[in-house]
Amino acid sequence: xxxxxxxxxxxxxxxxxxxxxxxxxxxxxxxxxxxxxxxxxxxxxxxxxxxxxxxxxxxx
Numbered sequence: 736x737x738x739x740x741x742x743x744x745x746x747x748x749x750x751x752x753x754x755x756x757x758x759x760x761x762x763x764x765x766x767x768x769x770x771x772x773x774x775x776x777x778x779x780x781x782x783x784x785x786x787x788x789x790x791x792x793x794x795x
Contacts, residue, residue: 741782742781742782742783743779743780743781743782744779744780744782744785745777745778745779745780746760746761746764746778746780748780749769749780749785752785753785763788764778764780768788769784769785769788770784771784
């Protein structure tokens with residue numbers, strides 16, 4: 736398995752990337768608008784999921 740650690744980001748990085756607050760980020764994850772998974776208490780979000788969300792929101 737190849738190391739794709741750069742393709743996974745944390746909630747804090749998601750907030751920076753989308754310029755949103757933590758509550759909004761957790762809301763997007765809870766509603767499954769952005770797909771992610773938890774390892775223990777830490778959320779990991781694939782960058783691909785964020786790109787998909789942005790495309791859907793911008794209708795590109």
